[in-house]
Amino acid sequence: xxxxxxxxxxxxxxxxxxxxxxxxxxxxxxxxxxxxxxxxxxxxxxxxxxxxxxxxxxxxxxxxxxxxxxxxxxxxxxxxxxxxxxxxxxxxxxxxxxxxxxxxxxxxxxxxxxxxxxxxxxxxxxxxxxxxxxxxxxxxxxxxxxxxxxxxxxxxxxxxxxxxxxxxxxxxxxxxxxxxxxxxxxxxxxxxxxxxxxxxxxxxxxxxxxxxxxxxxxxxxx
Ligand SMILES: *Cc1c(COP(=O)(O)O)cnc(C)c1O
Numbered sequence: 001x002x003x004x005x006x007x008x009x010x011x012x013x014x015x016x017x018x019x020x021x022x023x024x025x026x027x028x029x030x031x032x033x034x035x036x037x038x039x040x041x042x043x044x045x046x047x048x049x050x051x052x053x054x055x056x057x058x059x060x061x062x063x064x065x066x067x068x069x070x071x072x073x074x075x076x077x078x079x080x081x082x083x084x085x086x087x088x089x090x091x092x093x094x095x096x097x098x099x100x101x102x103x104x105x106x107x108x109x110x111x112x113x114x115x116x117x118x119x120x121x122x123x124x125x126x127x128x129x130x131x132x133x134x135x136x137x138x139x140x141x142x143x144x145x146x147x148x149x150x151x152x153x154x155x156x157x158x159x160x161x162x163x164x165x166x167x168x169x170x171x172x173x174x175x176x177x178x179x180x181x182x183x184x185x186x187x188x189x190x191x192x193x194x195x196x197x198x199x200x201x202x203x204x205x206x207x208x209x210x211x212x213x214x215x216x217x218x219x220x221x222x
Pocket of ligand 1: 037215
């Protein structure tokens with residue numbers, strides 16, 4: 001298993017490296033999050049052995065069962081979250097990537113304060129306009145940021161998006177996310193969580209600071 005991950009990781013790192021070169025960026029600006037959803041702890045162990053440090057899960061239950069087994073790793077909750085499961089995210093995740101409502105923000109803020117921590121959060125924005133996608137509409141971001149002001153136990157660390165499956169559209173969508181960041185002074189200096197196995201090179205060219213990669217590292221999920 002380690003061999004297989006080594007090969008695929010080498011390929012992913014080469015792609016990251018060339019995307020950085022093409023766009024004049026430094027590789028250190030890009031955090032590779034290995035998305036281990038559906039994969040068992042043995043796969044995470046193998047991935048740790050080849051040097052991966054950041055892991056992502058999109059379901060609370062999987063986060064809760066896997067993160068405590070690898071406490072030295074940095075865990076990212078990347079999927080939609082229901083308020084009644086916010087506590088587990090505050091307990092187990094280093095960073096939350098899918099903040100998309102004020103009520104959820106309020107719950108996370110209260111629980112983080114109780115836990116005496118600050119939770120880094122990316123605001124999820126729906127840039128493709130698909131009704132099936134979670135996230136704020138681009139024009140809602142400004143008001144949302146203002147409403148977040150008093151929440152001192154949440155730190156907004158950037159914007160996150162899922163691009164549409166249409167590869168002709170993704171570059172424009174990533175550019176839109178970046179443009180939204182530049183329109184709000186509260187977001188200056190923050191990151192962009194965008195790009196998955198099929199589109200992370202484009203995402204890096206358009207400024208991604210966090211890419212969330214599953215199948216390109218671990219193969220297809222069953
Ligand atoms: C599954 C998932 C990914 C990774 O998808 P791959 O195509 O396997 O790289 C990234 N982000 C989110 C939110 C996901 O749920």
